[in-house]
Amino acid sequence: MGKKIYLEKCAACHGETGEGMMGIYPALSGGIGSLATTTPLRTVGSFWPYPESVLDYVRRAMPLNAPQSLNTDDLYSVVSYLFYMNHIIPQEFSLNEKTIHSIKMPNKDGFINEKEENINKNTPRDELRSRLGICLHP
Template identity: 45%
Template sequence: MSYRKAAALGLSIASLFGPAASAYDFGRPATRADIDLWNIDVRPDGAGLPGGSGTAAQGRQVFQENCAACHGERGQGAVADRLVGGDGTLATDQPIKTVGSFWPYATTLFDYIRRAMPYPAPQSLSNDETYAVVAYILSLNGIVPPTQVLNRSNLPMIRMPNRDGFVPDQEFRVIRNSRQP
């Protein structure tokens, strides 16, 4: 279909819906409840963490049921990324980037799991299940003891091994710095 035919078809369809459609006068304003459903990000300082709690023992079961098929029985990797190990490899020619070796904040692990996992059913875990899976993964990496209860009060306090070693990719810094006045 040519550009002109496509434009004519678009105008014809728009005319069926009257002037309101052409002025974008449709839908309704988003309510606070609508926005809250989508505004689920968690910042490194813990802002945005929901209520709930979980332990590694609880997380082990949730992990086996929802994560192990892709990440391996103990997070060692399978069809998806490895989550455990990699200590001391970041400065080598073969870095192993895992939660334990690479991630700078425990809160970003919670955020990622909560929003994007498990594949193919993201956002299907409860807050308690998400805290538990985070506790299990951090425990597998030796970052928290298996008995520690994680919640919104103490998760931001966890000091990840690479907290001070994490730097943005050089390409990102060049792009970001070029946009600053």
């Protein structure tokens, strides 16, 4: 069901396989392991640290031409398909409000909380970003 919804509501902008379109609409799949390289690809699979964040973003902002138009079943179906495209869950996984918390995103540990004691407060944010290839939380 998620693939059908994706092809109807998402593929026009993000491509049939989530590859992105025309340099305007971002890729949604691929890029795992690329964030620390010189050519990072920020996708659902490579960048987002929490599955709930993906669900919330899609719920609030997508599809671009009709945000907040997906009903709950369609929302979970299309997000499930995004996770499947990124090899995060198997095809038969049933995504819902209970199972979403069990998903481990590939970049789960890629964000740094600056309040953690192991961060050198004297290291500039840009230097940390370039060294680690990750996003820093405020």
